[in-house]
């Protein structure tokens with residue numbers, strides 16, 4: 082099993098900016114959000130179960146999941162949310178493990194906004210990297226990227242782990258409040274460190 086570095090951080094903190102830089106060194110990035118999409122692809126047993134439970138209205142004309150409709154239902158109804166999570170979380174965990182097992186790079190990144198909230202994901206990581214910026218920066222960058230209004234970004238931030246809680250659970254904190262050039266240097270150093278740690282873990 083590959084040495085796994087978990088990467089997490091709040092909305093707009095720069096997880097993608099960080100993982101893109103590791104990917105440029107040839108490191109496999111397993112993305113928990115993408116894994117969550119794979120398990121409900123058209124034709125999957127999980128999507129059939131979702132359609133049977135919520136009705137065919139939850140599907141779009143092309144047979145794919147209407148994520149906005151599903152979000153609307155489960156965020157309004159905790160029991161439905163629980164039903165959905167009990168179906169999908171084990172499958173997402175399996176998909177993540179499958180992708181990690183298939184990775185051929187010297188170590189593997191697991192990028193997940195819910196790394197610290199999900200014990201099954203957390204236990205897959207040998208090390209936890211938290212990408213951190215002050216909340217004001219997080220807000221500005223998330224708003225600029227997605228054209229989201231401030232209230233929407235603040236709602237998402239409020240639903241995520243608080244900054245201090247996240248930092249307390251980090252093995253390594255990447256301060257992404259500087260420029261992208263500075264981030265290049267931080268990742269270059271960390272890549273060297275992770276290569277060494279992965280090598281040590283093999284012996």
Ligand code: ATP
Pocket residue numbers: 090091092093094095096097098099194222223225226257258259260261264
């Ligand atoms: P989400 O969880 O919302 O997907 P994320 O943590 O993956 O977010 P990114 O998409 O990497 O965050 O970064 C958010 C925005 O901020 C992007 O538009 C990105 O280009 C920009 N950004 C990231 N890091 C920096 C930086 N150091 N300087 C300037 N802009 C940055």
